[in-house]
Amino acid sequence: MTGKLFRVLCTFIACLVAAPALALLPIQHWQTKSGARVYFVENRDLPMLDVSVDFPAGSAFDTREKSGLASLTLSLLKLGAGGLSEDEIARRMADVGAQLGGHLDNDRAGISLRTLTSADEMKQALDLFARILQRPEFSAAVLEREKTRVIGAIKEADTKPETILDRNFNALVYGNHPYGLRGSGEAATVASLTRDDLVGFYRSHYIAGQAVVAMIGNLDRGEAAALAEQLTADLPRANAPVTIPEVPDLARAETRVIAHPASQSHLLIGAPGIKRGDPDYFPLFVGNYILGGGGFVSRILDEVREKRGLAYSAYSYFVPLKERGPFVIGLQTRRDQAGEALAVVRATLKEFLAKGPTADELRKAKQNLVGSFPLRIDSNRKILEYLGVIGFYQLPLTYLDDFVPNVEKVKLADIRNAFARHVDPERMMTVIVATDEAALGAAGAQ
């Protein structure tokens, strides 16, 4: 493919919907000899390549006793591999101007590379990337140092209201489910991690048969295929790791108030939401744009900020994961206003659940989500992220082609029904960090 990142036959966006036969983004997909799934978009516009490799090795694969293992394993990959020390890797990467990145969430651990595609630079960068992925050394000395750093950072984070908020919220919403574990781990659990733990986690989770290789850039199919082999042929072979358990429903609502000296209260309200691939994904996605996902266009920000000046930021979102990721509403407000803000948000949610959006709101939401679709895929970096998600969650290869029709299809009743199925205020957790008891009043006492 040459020229544009993707083709658009008509300049007017609505035409996209009328021309479903043409793939917006030709994604090439195959498996390597070792069983890794590959997702590739050829793009010749810039002399560069972006590649990421993801594994089901996120923080949900930690245990409570060894929380932080997934994160530390990922961060040590580049700190010594294939006979090269961390300094040598860093120097050789920098010498060719290449950039390494890492990504960890509940489900996924991933590592990415951005490099020029001039021959010498690309060769050196990919050689390093292949070593990091397939021959990490997990030096004991490096591990000890990194543990000290991570523990310091955890203790620092634990003084901050937003961290205290997240920890308590996750504990209330997920209980003993591994989605309740935080990625960084806890000071005590990180302290207990050993080199054997890291090696074991790597061997059982960074396995070829579960790897997802996403690539976009200045390569042809043959070069991409050779590269995918180079990056995965020597990955560990093992059975797929134990799957993440289902997330149970909450049985009740609870409000937890935690003292902190901050000048603002930090609030979160939420519950388990949906899985990737849930048939209600698009009704919830479009509905949440109206509720609290659309920024200044959304009801929550309008009620909390625009009408009352209570907060700088107020929002809601779903995080669809392999199992049910959270549905979250959040804001920060001056500590004596927490009760008022909480009452406003709860009333806004209640009204939305009772009546759903208006026809006008739905029309405008669709206009935005359809019209802004080109902005979602207007750079290699954004496309790489989609390739990674499509590959990891095994979404249809036509996910991007179907995006606009799927948004267009959503009806008012779909949104009302989907929210009724997935969001129940009688079974939601509320956490408030840093407030004055008096300011909460009746709103906090649920």
Add this chain to the structure above:
Amino acid sequence: MLFEFLGSVARGRLCALITALPLTVAVAAAQTHEHKLANGLRVIVKEDHRAPTVVSMVWYKAGSMDEVNGTTGVAHVLEHMMFKGTQTVPAGEFSKLVAAAGGRDNAFTARDATGYHEQLHKSQLPLAFRLEADRMANLALSKAEFAKEIKVVMEERRLRTDDRPQALVYEQLMATALDSHPYRTPTVGWMSDLESMRVEDARAWYKDWYAPNNATVVVVGDVDFKEVFALASKYFGKLKPRVLPERKPQDEPPQRGIRRVTVKAPAELPYLLMGYRAPVLRDVERDWEPYALEMLTGVLDGNDAARLTRSLVREEKIANAVGTDYESTQRGPGMFIVSGVPTTGRTAAELEQALRRELAKVVSDGVSEEELKRVKAQVVAAQVFQRDSMFFQAQQIGSLETAGYSYQAIDTIIRKLQQVTAAQVQEVAKKYLVDDSLTVAVLDPQPLDSRTPAVAPKGLRHDR
């Protein structure tokens, strides 16, 4: 690199911009076109046909450095008010119209400038121009909307500064290091000034600075530059230019000795900022010191192999994190900042000594050709990588233009960076990394005492 709170304050939660970009990630100025309307408005267009989208920005050369004491933060407050209605577009409608057209919009305020931006399908560029031209001249600035929005801005200050100990340390560094230049005040403004601000202050600011002859429109995307010039003329051409207020230089008197400041706030680890006064780029052809300082930041902190992380984090294990920050292209005085967080059990004083040792090594032994070459490799690669983002390209053009450089300077800058020698890097280190022009700001971590608020809440409301 330093941390996110530097420099600018953004309006929305999704868009924490840093407007001043390190020169080492400059992108070449090819395919860029420039036009000036009769009313003084400048239009700069960079065609990028990779995707059918466009980013449109309006930059006003009016940032927090143009404020005076008593009304600090007014540039940023006005930025918020720009979404609160004009004579024909009601409050809040701006973002709704852009959203309904499939666009995204936001804004930011920095020390040197204030910017407004929309990202859209290319067919919607006229909408962005129509709305921006309208609020350039017809802002309503109602008292009722102001009363609500000033509260939002105070929440923003609480969120981003008052409750963030490291942000407080940066605020104190600048307030201590500088005497007269307004870079010493925070862009978001002092809380007292926000509390006493009136809609009249915002009106005065708008009247002073929001004029076509103080604005630059930057467009990057799948457009034809001639069509964009015609569109700009259609929407912005009718606006009347105004005489702008005189800009006083407010030059800094020389610093005559080291300065120290301590911030006590709830935290676990200390935090250290060392700011050395440094020159900035004024003549892109003749000056050489700012380029050498840029390369010095690269050698110290420009990549994973750079000196500070290698020696202080990985080898000595005295720091949890280290960084440098230096912005060579800006309107006000320059500062070369070195920062760090000590590891558990080590003090800020120990880390300061370690950082000083590293800086002293550059002064006494210089840097190697290999290190310099490595930093230059980053400059070359960044030129390619950054072309992946239209937004970045527009931001770079706008920030250079409003800081007083031409976008065309980018090519010169890239060339000059490549020409910096190891001897020049050593020379600027020797000249500028000296105690007499140093300010050290330290966070002294305090235990979380949950009984007392960090800032006493004013106007407590017990109305429920």
